[in-house]
Amino acid sequence: MIQAFAILLGFQLGGEVIVRALHIGIPGPVVGMTMLAIGCVASLKLRQACEKAAATLLANLSLLFLPAAVGVVQFLPLLQKQGLALGIAILVSTALAIAVTALTFRFVVHRLKLENRE
Amino acid sequence: MTDVARLWVYLSASPLLWLFATLAAYALADRFAAATGRHPLANPVMVATVPLAVLLWFTKTPYTTYFEGAQFVHFMLGPATVALAVPLAAEFRRVRRLAVPIVIALLAGSLTAIISAVGIACLLGAPHDVLASLAPKSVTTPIAMGIAAIIGGLPSLTATIVVVTGILTGVIALPITKLLKVHDHAAHGFASGLAGHGIGTARAFHDSPLAGTFAGLALALNGLLTAVLAPLVMKLF
Numbered sequence: 001m002i003q004a005f006a007i008l009l010g011f012q013l014g015g016e017v018i019v020r021a022l023h024i025g026i027p028g029p030v031v032g033m034t035m036l037a038i039g040c041v042a043s044l045k046l047r048q049a050c051e052k053a054a055a056t057l058l059a060n061l062s063l064l065f066l067p068a069a070v071g072v073v074q075f076l077p078l079l080q081k082q083g084l085a086l087g088i089a090i091l092v093s094t095a096l097a098i099a100v101t102a103l104t105f106r107f108v109v110h111r112l113k114l115e116n117r118e
Numbered sequence: 119m120t121d122v123a124r125l126w127v128y129l130s131a132s133p134l135l136w137l138f139a140t141l142a143a144y145a146l147a148d149r150f151a152a153a154t155g156r157h158p159l160a161n162p163v164m165v166a167t168v169p170l171a172v173l174l175w176f177t178k179t180p181y182t183t184y185f186e187g188a189q190f191v192h193f194m195l196g197p198a199t200v201a202l203a204v205p206l207a208a209e210f211r212r213v214r215r216l217a218v219p220i221v222i223a224l225l226a227g228s229l230t231a232i233i234s235a236v237g238i239a240c241l242l243g244a245p246h247d248v249l250a251s252l253a254p255k256s257v258t259t260p261i262a263m264g265i266a267a268i269i270g271g272l273p274s275l276t277a278t279i280v281v282v283t284g285i286l287t288g289v290i291a292l293p294i295t296k297l298l299k300v301h302d303h304a305a306h307g308f309a310s311g312l313a314g315h316g317i318g319t320a321r322a323f324h325d326s327p328l329a330g331t332f333a334g335l336a337l338a339l340n341g342l343l344t345a346v347l348a349p350l351v352m353k354l355f
Contacts, residue, residue: 040208061323063191070140109216
């Protein structure tokens, strides 16, 4: 568990260093995730070392958004000024994005006959 | 000073109380969600936020004080994002096989998310800085705030919109994909992560590990693509 955590933090740290050294506008953890994904595809040992800790963290991912969500309550007056326009735009656009993405994905899978074969 | 007041002075200055409150609120919300069979409306982020916000308001606690305790939870978002790599690597063969639908759904979904948000708000008469704050709404917060700053939005408004969009995705993604008869967990997860970044991904992990894995992939890919597309789309408005 501790070793796995050190690996995750190590990759995050590596990501932060790269982002700052190259001045790119991507968060360090996203770069760290990309590097760890490559590492875990290349090395089964690395993947097995992090598997349990990663599964535990990801199963409780919702918890990690609570501090930000509580913060949002503070900023809700910001939304009030443009309340209706913002609310409708967020609601309709989010529903559309989900529908278009899911349908496109299915359509292309079906079209290319990539249905589950395992 | 009464004993109660003295106790409150101690507790309100220590991160212990708000860290405990955050974990306790989540534990209760998660049990409630589990009891409803993970009903989309019982989203633990949404449900747990309510008592915490009420408690802060009732005790007149400033958010900065709350965050001194909650920061330990917030910090874990970094390693959790990195951890998304692990199930992704485990599903590498499936991801490679589905590379074409992934790329096409990514392009279609990303453009839909940006253009429809900005377009609808524009039609409803929202000013330019609000439109720019809306453009990156489906993207994980740090990337979205960076994009908003570049295209003339208000980063704090964007952060708020992003969290609202994520919670909304957690609530409506499953009903929508069910309605559209998309039973494929990869497609459902990919849509959840694309539209609702980390919060949509968190919900997808409750649906199934495969859905969560594809949500994590969509979160990363859409973050990168929106950084490229949002400035281009904003030139149209």
